[in-house]
Amino acid sequence: xDSILAAxxxxxxxxxxxxxxxxxxxxxxxxxxxxxxGAAWLLARRRFPGKTLFDxxxxxxxxxxxxxxxxxLLVVFGRRGMVGAWLHDHLGITFxxxxxxxxxxxAVMAFPLMVRAIRLSLxxxxxxxxxxxxxxxxxxxxxxxxxxxxxxxxxxxxGMVLAFARGLGEFGATVTFVSNIPGQTxxxxxxxxxxxxxxxxxxxAQRLCIISIALALIALLVSELLARRVQARLKG
Amino acid sequence: xLSVSLKKRLGDLExxxxxxxxxxxxxxxxxPSGSGKTSLVNMLAGLLTPDQGRVVLEGRxxxxxxxxxxxxxxxxxxxxxxxxxxxxxxxxxxxxxAYGQRLAPKGQAWASWNQVVELLGxxxxxxxxxxxxxxxxxxxVAMGRALLxxxxxxxxxxxxxxxxxxxxxxxxxxxxxxxxHLAIPVIYVSHxxxxxxxxxxxxxRLERGRVLGIDDLEGFRRLLDSWPKERLWLS
Numbered sequence: 001x002d003s004i005l006a007a008x009x010x011x012x013x014x015x016x017x018x019x020x021x022x023x024x025x026x027x028x029x030x031x032x033x034x035x036x037x038g039a040a041w042l043l044a045r046r047r048f049p050g051k052t053l054f055d056x057x058x059x060x061x062x063x064x065x066x067x068x069x070x071x072x073l074l075v076v077f078g079r080r081g082m083v084g085a086w087l088h089d090h091l092g093i094t095f096x097x098x099x100x101x102x103x104x105x106x107a108v109m110a111f112p113l114m115v116r117a118i119r120l121s122l123x124x125x126x127x128x129x130x131x132x133x134x135x136x137x138x139x140x141x142x143x144x145x146x147x148x149x150x151x152x153x154x155x156x157x158x159g160m161v162l163a164f165a166r167g168l169g170e171f172g173a174t175v176t177f178v179s180n181i182p183g184q185t186x187x188x189x190x191x192x193x194x195x196x197x198x199x200x201x202x203x204x205a206q207r208l209c210i211i212s213i214a215l216a217l218i219a220l221l222v223s224e225l226l227a228r229r230v231q232a233r234l235k236g
Numbered sequence: 237x238l239s240v241s242l243k244k245r246l247g248d249l250e251x252x253x254x255x256x257x258x259x260x261x262x263x264x265x266x267x268p269s270g271s272g273k274t275s276l277v278n279m280l281a282g283l284l285t286p287d288q289g290r291v292v293l294e295g296r297x298x299x300x301x302x303x304x305x306x307x308x309x310x311x312x313x314x315x316x317x318x319x320x321x322x323x324x325x326x327x328x329x330x331x332x333x334a335y336g337q338r339l340a341p342k343g344q345a346w347a348s349w350n351q352v353v354e355l356l357g358x359x360x361x362x363x364x365x366x367x368x369x370x371x372x373x374x375x376x377v378a379m380g381r382a383l384l385x386x387x388x389x390x391x392x393x394x395x396x397x398x399x400x401x402x403x404x405x406x407x408x409x410x411x412x413x414x415x416x417h418l419a420i421p422v423i424y425v426s427h428x429x430x431x432x433x434x435x436x437x438x439x440x441r442l443e444r445g446r447v448l449g450i451d452d453l454e455g456f457r458r459l460l461d462s463w464p465k466e467r468l469w470l471s
Contacts, residue, residue, distance in 0.1 A: 131283050132322040134309040136336030136385045146335075150326045234326050 010211075013204075016183055017191035018211060024099055024187055025167030028106035029160050032114060036159060039111075040118035061173070062112045070176025073105055077177075101178035102185045106167035113166055114159040121155020122148070154230050161223035168215060188212050238389060238421050242279050242289035242299075251275050251445040257438070262415050262422045264432040266456075267442030273425045274319075276442075277391045280423070281316045282309035293389055313344075315387030319394045321374040323366035329377050330362040336385025345386040346419075355417060356380045356410055372403035376410055383414075390422045396431060404431075411435060429460050 077084040095101035171189040178185040195201035239256040251272035278284035291299040441448040
Protein backbone atom coordinates (compact mmCIF):
# COMPACT_ATOMS: atom_id res chain seq x y z
CA UNK A 1 0.00 0.00 0.00
CA ASP A 2 2.71 2.38 0.93
CA SER A 3 4.53 1.65 -2.27
CA ILE A 4 1.44 2.43 -4.36
CA LEU A 5 0.99 5.70 -2.51
CA ALA A 6 4.65 6.47 -3.02
CA ALA A 7 4.21 5.94 -6.76
CA UNK A 8 1.66 8.76 -6.83
CA UNK A 9 3.58 11.11 -4.57
CA UNK A 10 5.99 13.51 -6.17
CA UNK A 11 9.54 13.49 -4.90
CA UNK A 12 10.90 16.86 -3.75
CA UNK A 13 12.94 17.07 -6.96
CA UNK A 14 9.88 16.42 -9.09
CA UNK A 15 7.57 18.81 -7.35
CA UNK A 16 10.22 21.51 -7.45
CA UNK A 17 10.71 21.03 -11.20
CA UNK A 18 6.94 20.93 -11.77
CA UNK A 19 6.28 24.07 -9.78
CA UNK A 20 9.13 25.88 -11.46
CA UNK A 21 7.92 24.82 -14.90
CA UNK A 22 4.42 26.13 -14.23
CA UNK A 23 5.75 29.35 -12.70
CA UNK A 24 8.19 30.06 -15.53
CA UNK A 25 5.64 29.26 -18.26
CA UNK A 26 2.99 31.37 -16.58
CA UNK A 27 5.23 34.42 -16.44
CA UNK A 28 6.51 33.85 -19.96
CA UNK A 29 2.91 33.75 -21.18
CA UNK A 30 1.63 36.75 -19.23
CA UNK A 31 4.71 38.87 -19.85
CA UNK A 32 4.67 38.42 -23.60
CA UNK A 33 0.90 38.82 -24.02
CA UNK A 34 0.70 42.64 -24.31
CA UNK A 35 3.70 42.73 -26.64
CA UNK A 36 2.28 39.90 -28.74
CA UNK A 37 -1.09 41.68 -29.07
CA GLY A 38 0.77 44.84 -30.13
CA ALA A 39 2.95 43.01 -32.64
CA ALA A 40 -0.02 41.09 -34.04
CA TRP A 41 -1.96 44.32 -34.44
CA LEU A 42 0.94 46.00 -36.24
CA LEU A 43 1.34 43.06 -38.60
CA ALA A 44 -2.39 42.62 -39.24
CA ARG A 45 -3.42 46.23 -39.59
CA ARG A 46 -0.52 48.52 -40.37
CA ARG A 47 1.79 49.08 -43.28
CA PHE A 48 5.17 50.43 -42.39
CA PRO A 49 8.66 50.36 -43.85
CA GLY A 50 10.59 47.30 -42.69
CA LYS A 51 7.45 45.30 -41.98
CA THR A 52 8.78 42.19 -43.71
CA LEU A 53 12.03 42.45 -41.77
CA PHE A 54 10.11 42.89 -38.51
CA ASP A 55 8.00 39.86 -39.33
CA UNK A 56 11.11 37.85 -40.15
CA UNK A 57 13.01 38.83 -37.00
CA UNK A 58 10.03 37.94 -34.88
CA UNK A 59 9.84 34.49 -36.42
CA UNK A 60 13.56 33.86 -35.97
CA UNK A 61 13.28 31.91 -32.67
CA UNK A 62 11.05 29.45 -34.51
CA UNK A 63 13.68 28.60 -37.11
CA UNK A 64 17.18 29.13 -35.67
CA UNK A 65 18.62 26.50 -33.34
CA UNK A 66 17.43 27.25 -29.78
CA UNK A 67 21.07 27.35 -28.68
CA UNK A 68 21.56 30.39 -30.92
CA UNK A 69 18.60 32.14 -29.33
CA UNK A 70 19.94 31.27 -25.88
CA UNK A 71 23.38 32.56 -26.73
CA UNK A 72 21.98 35.80 -28.13
CA LEU A 73 19.90 36.24 -24.98
CA LEU A 74 23.06 35.79 -22.96
CA VAL A 75 24.85 38.43 -25.02
CA VAL A 76 22.00 40.93 -24.78
CA PHE A 77 20.43 40.20 -21.39
CA GLY A 78 23.38 38.71 -19.48
CA ARG A 79 24.86 40.62 -16.56
CA ARG A 80 27.32 42.32 -18.94
CA GLY A 81 24.96 42.41 -21.91
CA MET A 82 23.83 45.73 -23.37
CA VAL A 83 20.30 45.54 -22.05
CA GLY A 84 21.10 43.28 -19.11
CA ALA A 85 23.65 45.65 -17.59
CA TRP A 86 21.29 48.60 -17.92
CA LEU A 87 18.39 46.73 -16.36
CA HIS A 88 20.61 45.59 -13.50
CA ASP A 89 22.04 49.07 -12.80
CA HIS A 90 18.83 51.07 -13.18
CA LEU A 91 15.96 48.80 -12.25
CA GLY A 92 17.72 46.10 -10.26
CA ILE A 93 16.35 43.40 -12.51
CA THR A 94 18.66 40.51 -13.33
CA PHE A 95 17.89 37.76 -15.80
CA UNK A 96 21.17 35.89 -15.53
CA UNK A 97 20.91 32.41 -13.99
CA UNK A 98 17.53 32.76 -12.28
CA UNK A 99 13.92 31.87 -13.04
CA UNK A 100 13.29 35.30 -14.63
CA UNK A 101 15.87 34.43 -17.25
CA UNK A 102 14.17 31.09 -17.82
CA UNK A 103 10.86 32.91 -18.25
CA UNK A 104 12.45 35.35 -20.69
CA UNK A 105 13.89 32.48 -22.74
CA UNK A 106 10.50 30.74 -22.82
CA ALA A 107 8.77 33.99 -23.75
CA VAL A 108 11.11 34.67 -26.65
CA MET A 109 10.80 31.12 -27.96
CA ALA A 110 7.00 31.18 -27.73
CA PHE A 111 6.53 34.73 -29.03
CA PRO A 112 6.16 33.89 -32.73
CA LEU A 113 3.56 31.23 -31.96
CA MET A 114 1.53 33.61 -29.85
CA VAL A 115 1.71 36.45 -32.38
CA ARG A 116 0.68 34.12 -35.18
CA ALA A 117 -2.43 32.90 -33.37
CA ILE A 118 -3.50 36.41 -32.38
CA ARG A 119 -2.74 37.83 -35.81
CA LEU A 120 -4.86 35.26 -37.63
CA SER A 121 -7.76 35.93 -35.34
CA LEU A 122 -7.31 39.68 -35.68
CA UNK A 123 -7.32 39.45 -39.45
CA UNK A 124 -10.62 37.60 -39.29
CA UNK A 125 -12.35 40.43 -37.40
CA UNK A 126 -14.94 42.15 -39.59
CA UNK A 127 -13.72 45.72 -40.08
CA UNK A 128 -17.30 46.71 -40.75
CA UNK A 129 -18.11 46.14 -37.08
CA UNK A 130 -15.32 48.52 -36.11
CA UNK A 131 -16.68 51.09 -38.54
CA UNK A 132 -20.12 50.69 -37.01
CA UNK A 133 -18.64 51.31 -33.56
CA UNK A 134 -16.95 54.47 -34.84
CA UNK A 135 -20.22 55.82 -36.22
CA UNK A 136 -21.75 55.23 -32.77
CA UNK A 137 -19.22 57.63 -31.27
CA UNK A 138 -16.38 55.35 -30.16
CA UNK A 139 -12.80 56.52 -30.61
CA UNK A 140 -9.98 54.21 -31.77
CA UNK A 141 -9.01 52.93 -28.29
CA UNK A 142 -12.57 52.26 -27.25
CA UNK A 143 -13.23 50.41 -30.49
CA UNK A 144 -10.12 48.32 -29.91
CA UNK A 145 -11.06 47.32 -26.38
CA UNK A 146 -14.81 46.91 -26.83
CA UNK A 147 -15.03 45.42 -30.32
CA UNK A 148 -11.68 44.26 -31.72
CA UNK A 149 -10.32 42.60 -28.58
CA UNK A 150 -13.46 40.64 -27.61
CA UNK A 151 -13.75 39.35 -31.16
CA UNK A 152 -10.06 38.37 -31.16
CA UNK A 153 -10.43 36.51 -27.87
CA UNK A 154 -10.39 32.98 -29.34
CA UNK A 155 -7.04 33.74 -30.99
CA UNK A 156 -5.66 35.38 -27.87
CA UNK A 157 -6.62 32.38 -25.77
CA UNK A 158 -5.18 29.85 -28.18
CA GLY A 159 -2.04 31.97 -28.45
CA MET A 160 -1.72 31.96 -24.68
CA VAL A 161 -2.14 28.20 -24.46
CA LEU A 162 0.38 27.65 -27.25
CA ALA A 163 2.87 29.92 -25.50
CA PHE A 164 2.29 28.19 -22.17
CA ALA A 165 2.75 24.74 -23.69
CA ARG A 166 5.83 25.88 -25.55
CA GLY A 167 7.20 27.23 -22.26
CA LEU A 168 6.68 23.86 -20.57
CA GLY A 169 8.76 22.21 -23.26
CA GLU A 170 11.46 24.84 -23.54
CA PHE A 171 14.98 23.40 -23.21
CA GLY A 172 17.74 24.62 -25.53
CA ALA A 173 17.54 28.37 -25.14
CA THR A 174 17.00 28.05 -21.38
CA VAL A 175 19.95 25.80 -20.70
CA THR A 176 22.20 28.03 -22.83
CA PHE A 177 21.03 31.30 -21.34
CA VAL A 178 20.50 30.54 -17.66
CA SER A 179 22.07 27.09 -17.25
CA ASN A 180 20.58 24.20 -15.24
CA ILE A 181 20.29 25.37 -11.64
CA PRO A 182 18.05 23.39 -9.25
CA GLY A 183 15.25 25.55 -7.89
CA GLN A 184 16.05 28.45 -10.21
CA THR A 185 16.14 27.26 -13.81
CA UNK A 186 15.74 23.47 -13.61
CA UNK A 187 12.31 23.06 -15.18
CA UNK A 188 10.85 19.65 -16.09
CA UNK A 189 12.77 19.14 -19.35
CA UNK A 190 16.03 20.21 -17.69
CA UNK A 191 15.39 17.94 -14.70
CA UNK A 192 14.71 15.09 -17.09
CA UNK A 193 17.97 15.80 -18.88
CA UNK A 194 19.83 15.84 -15.54
CA UNK A 195 18.52 12.48 -14.33
CA UNK A 196 19.33 10.93 -17.67
CA UNK A 197 22.91 12.09 -17.28
CA UNK A 198 23.32 10.29 -13.97
CA UNK A 199 23.71 6.48 -13.93
CA UNK A 200 20.59 4.53 -12.98
CA UNK A 201 18.28 7.48 -13.58
CA UNK A 202 15.85 5.66 -15.89
CA UNK A 203 13.11 5.18 -13.31
CA UNK A 204 13.21 8.86 -12.35
CA ALA A 205 13.24 9.82 -16.03
CA GLN A 206 10.14 7.76 -16.70
CA ARG A 207 8.28 9.48 -13.90
CA LEU A 208 9.27 12.91 -15.19
CA CYS A 209 8.15 11.88 -18.66
CA ILE A 210 4.73 10.91 -17.34
CA ILE A 211 4.43 14.18 -15.42
CA SER A 212 5.30 16.16 -18.58
CA ILE A 213 2.76 14.30 -20.66
CA ALA A 214 0.03 14.70 -18.04
CA LEU A 215 0.76 18.42 -17.78
CA ALA A 216 0.60 18.88 -21.54
CA LEU A 217 -2.68 16.99 -21.75
CA ILE A 218 -4.23 19.08 -19.02
CA ALA A 219 -3.13 22.28 -20.77
CA LEU A 220 -4.68 21.12 -24.04
CA LEU A 221 -7.89 20.08 -22.34
CA VAL A 222 -8.26 23.40 -20.56
CA SER A 223 -7.64 25.30 -23.78
CA GLU A 224 -10.23 23.23 -25.61
CA LEU A 225 -12.84 23.91 -22.92
CA LEU A 226 -12.03 27.61 -22.89
CA ALA A 227 -12.20 27.83 -26.67
CA ARG A 228 -15.62 26.19 -26.68
CA ARG A 229 -16.98 28.56 -24.08
CA VAL A 230 -15.67 31.60 -25.95
CA GLN A 231 -17.06 30.38 -29.25
CA ALA A 232 -20.42 29.77 -27.63
CA ARG A 233 -20.39 33.30 -26.21
CA LEU A 234 -19.52 34.88 -29.54
CA LYS A 235 -22.06 32.89 -31.48
CA GLY A 236 -24.75 33.58 -28.89
CA UNK B 237 -29.85 71.91 -42.06
CA LEU B 238 -27.62 69.70 -44.17
CA SER B 239 -25.59 70.77 -47.16
CA VAL B 240 -23.46 68.37 -49.14
CA SER B 241 -21.10 68.93 -52.00
CA LEU B 242 -18.61 66.15 -52.66
CA LYS B 243 -16.29 64.74 -55.25
CA LYS B 244 -14.43 61.45 -55.18
CA ARG B 245 -12.67 59.34 -57.77
CA LEU B 246 -13.14 55.58 -57.20
CA GLY B 247 -11.42 53.64 -59.94
CA ASP B 248 -13.50 54.22 -63.06
CA LEU B 249 -16.32 55.90 -61.19
CA GLU B 250 -16.29 59.56 -60.41
CA UNK B 251 -18.78 60.40 -57.70
CA UNK B 252 -19.88 63.99 -57.69
CA UNK B 253 -22.90 65.09 -55.76
CA UNK B 254 -24.42 68.29 -54.51
CA UNK B 255 -27.62 68.44 -52.52
CA UNK B 256 -29.11 69.88 -49.37
CA UNK B 257 -31.92 69.50 -46.93
CA UNK B 258 -33.73 72.00 -44.76
CA UNK B 259 -35.05 70.52 -41.51
CA UNK B 260 -36.20 66.97 -40.82
CA UNK B 261 -37.64 64.53 -43.33
CA UNK B 262 -36.41 61.76 -45.54
CA UNK B 263 -34.20 62.34 -48.56
CA UNK B 264 -33.87 59.29 -50.75
CA UNK B 265 -30.77 58.56 -52.77
CA UNK B 266 -32.12 56.63 -55.71
CA UNK B 267 -30.13 54.91 -58.42
CA PRO B 268 -29.01 51.57 -59.81
CA SER B 269 -26.28 49.60 -58.08
CA GLY B 270 -22.88 51.00 -58.86
CA SER B 271 -24.16 54.55 -59.06
CA GLY B 272 -22.15 55.62 -56.01
CA LYS B 273 -24.95 55.73 -53.43
CA THR B 274 -23.11 53.78 -50.75
CA SER B 275 -19.86 55.67 -51.39
CA LEU B 276 -21.77 58.87 -50.91
CA VAL B 277 -23.23 57.91 -47.52
CA ASN B 278 -19.84 56.53 -46.45
CA MET B 279 -18.40 59.97 -47.15
CA LEU B 280 -21.14 61.59 -45.08
CA ALA B 281 -20.38 59.22 -42.20
CA GLY B 282 -16.64 59.84 -42.45
CA LEU B 283 -15.79 56.26 -43.41
CA LEU B 284 -14.52 57.36 -46.81
CA THR B 285 -12.57 60.56 -47.44
CA PRO B 286 -13.72 62.65 -50.41
CA ASP B 287 -11.14 64.21 -52.73
CA GLN B 288 -12.88 67.54 -52.62
CA GLY B 289 -15.92 69.23 -51.20
CA ARG B 290 -17.69 70.38 -48.10
CA VAL B 291 -20.30 68.90 -45.75
CA VAL B 292 -22.11 71.05 -43.21
CA LEU B 293 -24.64 69.69 -40.72
CA GLU B 294 -26.56 72.06 -38.43
CA GLY B 295 -23.84 74.67 -38.73
CA ARG B 296 -21.02 72.21 -37.99
CA UNK B 297 -18.49 71.65 -40.71
CA UNK B 298 -17.92 67.89 -40.93
CA UNK B 299 -15.67 68.05 -43.94
CA UNK B 300 -14.02 70.83 -45.87
CA UNK B 301 -11.19 69.99 -48.24
CA UNK B 302 -10.05 73.60 -48.56
CA UNK B 303 -9.98 74.29 -44.80
CA UNK B 304 -8.53 70.79 -44.28
CA UNK B 305 -11.32 69.80 -41.90
CA UNK B 306 -12.21 66.12 -41.75
CA UNK B 307 -13.94 65.05 -38.56
CA UNK B 308 -13.49 61.34 -37.77
CA UNK B 309 -16.73 59.29 -37.77
CA UNK B 310 -16.88 59.18 -33.97
CA UNK B 311 -17.11 62.98 -33.79
CA UNK B 312 -19.62 63.51 -36.57
CA UNK B 313 -22.71 62.29 -34.74
CA UNK B 314 -24.04 60.79 -37.92
CA UNK B 315 -26.01 57.59 -37.33
CA UNK B 316 -25.57 54.81 -39.85
CA UNK B 317 -27.73 51.75 -40.44
CA UNK B 318 -25.77 49.41 -42.68
CA UNK B 319 -27.17 47.08 -45.28
CA UNK B 320 -26.07 44.03 -43.29
CA UNK B 321 -26.94 45.43 -39.88
CA UNK B 322 -23.45 44.96 -38.46
CA UNK B 323 -24.62 44.19 -34.94
CA UNK B 324 -21.89 43.34 -32.45
CA UNK B 325 -22.04 39.54 -32.18
CA UNK B 326 -20.47 39.43 -28.71
CA UNK B 327 -23.10 41.70 -27.14
CA UNK B 328 -26.77 41.09 -26.44
CA UNK B 329 -29.38 43.24 -28.13
CA UNK B 330 -29.42 45.36 -24.98
CA UNK B 331 -25.63 45.73 -25.14
CA UNK B 332 -25.81 46.71 -28.78
CA UNK B 333 -28.47 49.34 -28.12
CA ALA B 334 -26.59 50.77 -25.14
CA TYR B 335 -23.24 50.94 -26.98
CA GLY B 336 -23.82 54.30 -28.61
CA GLN B 337 -26.19 55.67 -26.00
CA ARG B 338 -23.41 55.81 -23.43
CA LEU B 339 -21.22 57.76 -25.85
CA ALA B 340 -23.63 60.54 -26.78
CA PRO B 341 -22.33 63.85 -25.39
CA LYS B 342 -24.11 64.96 -22.23
CA GLY B 343 -26.89 67.45 -22.83
CA GLN B 344 -27.13 66.48 -26.50
CA ALA B 345 -28.69 63.09 -26.04
CA TRP B 346 -32.25 63.42 -27.27
CA ALA B 347 -33.08 59.78 -27.87
CA SER B 348 -35.01 58.09 -25.08
CA TRP B 349 -34.52 54.38 -24.46
CA ASN B 350 -38.17 53.62 -23.78
CA GLN B 351 -39.40 55.50 -26.81
CA VAL B 352 -36.95 53.84 -29.20
CA VAL B 353 -37.61 50.38 -27.78
CA GLU B 354 -41.34 50.96 -28.06
CA LEU B 355 -41.29 52.48 -31.56
CA LEU B 356 -39.22 49.62 -32.97
CA GLY B 357 -40.90 46.86 -30.96
CA UNK B 358 -37.63 45.71 -29.34
CA UNK B 359 -39.03 44.86 -25.91
CA UNK B 360 -39.01 41.11 -26.40
CA UNK B 361 -35.58 41.00 -28.02
CA UNK B 362 -33.44 42.74 -25.41
CA UNK B 363 -31.85 39.66 -23.85
CA UNK B 364 -31.19 37.89 -27.14
CA UNK B 365 -27.95 37.61 -29.08
CA UNK B 366 -27.77 38.95 -32.65
CA UNK B 367 -27.16 35.42 -33.97
CA UNK B 368 -30.62 34.46 -32.69
CA UNK B 369 -32.46 37.26 -34.51
CA UNK B 370 -34.26 37.15 -37.85
CA UNK B 371 -33.12 39.50 -40.62
CA UNK B 372 -35.92 41.94 -39.93
CA UNK B 373 -35.27 41.97 -36.20
CA UNK B 374 -31.58 42.59 -36.83
CA UNK B 375 -32.35 45.65 -38.90
CA UNK B 376 -34.75 46.99 -36.26
CA VAL B 377 -32.05 46.60 -33.62
CA ALA B 378 -29.51 48.27 -35.92
CA MET B 379 -31.89 51.24 -36.30
CA GLY B 380 -32.45 51.43 -32.57
CA ARG B 381 -28.73 51.30 -31.92
CA ALA B 382 -28.05 54.13 -34.37
CA LEU B 383 -30.86 56.26 -32.94
CA LEU B 384 -29.88 55.81 -29.31
CA UNK B 385 -26.52 57.44 -30.03
CA UNK B 386 -28.65 60.59 -30.59
CA UNK B 387 -27.31 61.42 -34.05
CA UNK B 388 -28.01 64.66 -35.90
CA UNK B 389 -28.36 62.89 -39.20
CA UNK B 390 -29.42 59.32 -39.86
CA UNK B 391 -28.12 57.33 -42.83
CA UNK B 392 -29.95 54.19 -43.94
CA UNK B 393 -28.13 52.22 -46.62
CA UNK B 394 -30.61 49.82 -48.25
CA UNK B 395 -31.65 48.45 -44.87
CA UNK B 396 -34.20 46.16 -46.51
CA UNK B 397 -31.97 44.75 -49.22
CA UNK B 398 -31.23 41.44 -47.51
CA UNK B 399 -34.83 40.74 -46.41
CA UNK B 400 -37.57 38.71 -48.03
CA UNK B 401 -40.77 40.42 -49.13
CA UNK B 402 -42.72 39.77 -45.93
CA UNK B 403 -39.94 41.00 -43.63
CA UNK B 404 -39.46 43.98 -45.89
CA UNK B 405 -43.04 45.02 -45.35
CA UNK B 406 -42.73 44.58 -41.61
CA UNK B 407 -39.57 46.69 -41.33
CA UNK B 408 -40.95 49.25 -43.75
CA UNK B 409 -43.89 49.71 -41.37
CA UNK B 410 -41.54 50.38 -38.47
CA UNK B 411 -39.44 52.71 -40.61
CA UNK B 412 -42.45 54.76 -41.61
CA UNK B 413 -43.55 55.19 -37.98
CA UNK B 414 -40.02 56.05 -36.98
CA UNK B 415 -39.27 58.67 -39.60
CA UNK B 416 -42.50 60.49 -38.82
CA HIS B 417 -41.28 60.88 -35.22
CA LEU B 418 -37.77 62.05 -35.99
CA ALA B 419 -36.67 65.65 -35.74
CA ILE B 420 -33.43 65.02 -37.64
CA PRO B 421 -32.85 64.65 -41.37
CA VAL B 422 -32.71 61.11 -42.72
CA ILE B 423 -30.97 59.90 -45.85
CA TYR B 424 -32.40 56.70 -47.28
CA VAL B 425 -30.47 54.83 -49.94
CA SER B 426 -32.45 52.53 -52.19
CA HIS B 427 -32.95 51.31 -55.71
CA UNK B 428 -36.53 50.28 -55.01
CA UNK B 429 -39.06 52.96 -56.06
CA UNK B 430 -41.73 51.34 -53.88
CA UNK B 431 -39.77 51.90 -50.67
CA UNK B 432 -39.01 55.47 -51.63
CA UNK B 433 -42.64 56.29 -52.38
CA UNK B 434 -43.59 55.04 -48.92
CA UNK B 435 -40.87 56.78 -46.94
CA UNK B 436 -39.24 59.72 -48.65
CA UNK B 437 -40.36 63.26 -49.28
CA UNK B 438 -37.54 64.21 -51.59
CA UNK B 439 -35.49 62.16 -54.03
CA UNK B 440 -31.96 62.63 -55.32
CA ARG B 441 -31.58 60.56 -58.47
CA LEU B 442 -28.09 59.23 -59.12
CA GLU B 443 -26.53 57.47 -62.06
CA ARG B 444 -22.84 56.63 -62.57
CA GLY B 445 -21.88 58.87 -59.70
CA ARG B 446 -23.73 61.95 -60.97
CA VAL B 447 -26.89 63.61 -59.75
CA LEU B 448 -29.45 63.40 -62.55
CA GLY B 449 -32.03 65.42 -60.73
CA ILE B 450 -33.66 66.24 -57.42
CA ASP B 451 -37.44 65.87 -57.16
CA ASP B 452 -40.13 66.11 -54.58
CA LEU B 453 -42.27 62.99 -54.15
CA GLU B 454 -44.90 64.18 -56.63
CA GLY B 455 -42.31 64.79 -59.30
CA PHE B 456 -40.74 61.39 -58.62
CA ARG B 457 -44.10 59.66 -58.95
CA ARG B 458 -44.78 61.38 -62.27
CA LEU B 459 -41.33 60.40 -63.48
CA LEU B 460 -41.92 56.77 -62.54
CA ASP B 461 -45.25 56.77 -64.38
CA SER B 462 -43.58 58.05 -67.51
CA TRP B 463 -40.94 55.30 -67.47
CA PRO B 464 -41.50 52.01 -69.22
CA LYS B 465 -42.28 49.40 -66.59
CA GLU B 466 -39.26 47.17 -67.26
CA ARG B 467 -36.84 49.98 -66.45
CA LEU B 468 -38.03 50.04 -62.85
CA TRP B 469 -37.14 46.46 -62.23
CA LEU B 470 -33.95 46.32 -64.19
CA SER B 471 -32.20 48.75 -61.89
